Each structure stands twice: as C-alpha cells, then as structure tokens.
Amino acid sequence: MSVMRQPSMPGPAHPGLDGYRPVQPVPAAQRILDSGDLFTAGREVLIQHAEEFYRLRLTRKGKLILTK
Template identity: 45%
Template sequence: MHTQTPLSTHSPAEPGTRTFRPDVIPTDYLFQGNQEILISHKGEHYRLRITKNGKLILTK
C-alpha cells in the first residue's frame, strides 16, 4: 500500500523552513504578498504575475 506525502503541513514551522514538497512551490511562498516576480533564466528575464482572476501569466 502506498501513502501519499501531504503537500503541506498545518503545524507551525520555524522561520526559514519549508513545509511543502520540494517539487511543489505554493504561489504564496513564491510571491510573498506581491502580485508579480521577476525570474532570471539563462541570462533572460521573465515576469510572472497573478492576474485579477487569480491566473498566472509568464512574459518575457
């Protein structure tokens, strides 16, 4: 029988520790209260933003 690892825990964590799977990053952790972030990839910059409808848009 296989049990799934929860995506996050509800217990308080120490500052600086993640409480989610390393391959799943929640947007609230990634954006930290902002509506957009800049991502650098191979010398190029990309803008990831949350729309008014809660969708994600990635632009170069």
C-alpha cells in the same frame, strides 16, 4: 500466469476553477513551489533563466501570466 488488477481509484481531489479533479502524482525529482510563497511581497516576481528575465504575474482572477 494472469495478474488480477484492482481498478484504479482517482487520487485525492483539489478544487479547480472547473470543480474538483484528481491530483496527479508528482515524480520524486520535481519540486513543488506554492504560488502563495512566490507572491508574498506582491503580485509579480522576476525569474532569471540563463541570461533572460521573465515576469510572472498573478491576475485579479487568480491566473498566472508569464512574459519575457
């Protein structure tokens, strides 16, 4: 038995640095954190992972830099 499939349509788009691109679906098990919520008190946050600390910085151009 053959199954007819509709061509897949791109999902909703969001603005990226290089224009608009489709948004990929997010698995239900993943949490989404908005970067605006992370940087409410400044342009830098510390993230503790196991016994290590990482620094997540927001640059003037809106890029994210993660350093150990």
